[in-house]
Amino acid sequence: MTAHGEGMADDDAGATADVSSASRQSPGEADEPEVRERARVIPEAAVARLAVYLRVLSGLADRDVSTVSSEELAVAAGVNSAKLRKDLSYIGSYGTRGVGYEVAVLIGQIERTLGLTRKHSVAVVGIGNLGHALANYGGFPSRGFPVSALFDLDQDLMGVPVGGIPVDHIDDIVEVCTEREITIGAIATPAKGAQEVCDRLVEAGVTCILNFAPVVLQVPEEVEVRKVDLAVEMQILSFHVARRGQGGSGMPEPEVSKNEADGDDAATTAANHRMNTGVDPVDGMVVRP
Amino acid sequence: MTAHGEGMADDDAGATADVSSASRQSPGEADEPEVRERARVIPEAAVARLAVYLRVLSGLADRDVSTVSSEELAVAAGVNSAKLRKDLSYIGSYGTRGVGYEVAVLIGQIERTLGLTRKHSVAVVGIGNLGHALANYGGFPSRGFPVSALFDLDQDLMGVPVGGIPVDHIDDIVEVCTEREITIGAIATPAKGAQEVCDRLVEAGVTCILNFAPVVLQVPEEVEVRKVDLAVEMQILSFHVARRGQGGSGMPEPEVSKNEADGDDAATTAANHRMNTGVDPVDGMVVRP
């Protein structure tokens, strides 16, 4: 029963990305695609937030809210309204002055901008705890991100269905991914085999990788890699704990502007470990005392 | 105006952080003022990268490499050497011109800066697939982030040990967290109960939260929230797929530098979305139509 399903959503990110279709700024009017592309170059930071707006908007749509002001949406998304309006302006002018935005229209435009009108099959490599979590994640399949392939090294897992999809051996990555038209690869293996897995995914034509392994992947220019690193996240939090005291009762509270949300920054790793034979856990954290 | 604590909540954190508080450390032992506190304010973006450098350095230390140049470290960490040097300069001058940096010294200084010399007990709320992954993550306990408490709603899980720690009921969050001196809370529940769990963690004095639920958490000013949102990450990748074709047209190929992994930015969530349905207990994923 969850009808409607296009929502999706979430947030943040960070890399620059210009959306320019072709010519950069050549003099004279350039090619005019079709949709009055008001959008030209969408800042990477804005792309991440658009995903969050989309989630909030989906929630509003579910509650039959048909219109929202930038202020309301901004509060719900945890950003300031000026930023929200600017973000939305990158994808075009779909608001009505004095009124606000129509939820349905905005959802459609953001989905179009994020390329969610197309299906993106996902392959998860490394079926450990994290891999299982990803394979069973209901948020993907119900939207445009069906998990269509699973890989691991462990012979005992071959053919075993996880979240409905049988696990294949990583040696078959190229073949299976090509066949199932995988466009996004999620690497949830220990650090050890991550680079090799990555190479195979790239060989299979996958150009987008979500890396949970604590390693810096080496990829060709055209491949987009996003990293999620739990250890790094923990350490960033640790840094903040160190800065400000903790249970602090009534400290003067140093400035530290701390504007607010938004973020950027790095990420953490996922970590599962156990993807094969006796691989170590591999983690990416501190090391010796 | 969106007065009050709206800030934070979601994305990352972005604020500058001053490392000043010289007072804190040194519970007993005199704290050498020697540390050339060159550091004053460390950009948030730099903090995230320091964690990455630390991991690379640890790897070098394991291989008995004693010295590295900024160029080598930079390549391994996926950043440019000028940036790396600037980042390191925020924590002090520990390099030797004409030579490079001593691995051991740098590790020690970064750990000190990130507050890794102190133990940070972690509580994981929501023992679903993701919660299990976190509880079993070998990278945390072996380092300074022991997972010391687990919580869930499911009665069947009460007392069941996961990764060695028995699960407690979320109603006991305040009591247990206070007792075990939890400093970091990881929320791996469905979006639905995330805010409530968050409130309890805050009540228990937890000031650092790692949120995997697809919601913008509302927290008091002094609490630091970092978000990890898988759906958002997927959508960001989707955006990039949409931009550049996949294997297709021979577009002029705009530059889009896009170096590579580095990271910066925020992240993904765990997500589930559809917050109501008859979700099961609390797990950070699943949920489905």
Next chain:
DNA sequence: ATTTGTGAAGATGTTCACAGCC
């Protein structure tokens, strides 16, 4: 009367390039 859309100002972050030290 409101609320969007956006130029311009301000903040933050990145890269350059070179002086200084080994």
Next chain:
DNA sequence: GGCTGTGAACATCTTCACAAAT
């Protein structure tokens, strides 16, 4: 010669504040 440390130039992102539109 080689490499760090860093001011200054540059690029990106955020916030302000106000004109335009309804």
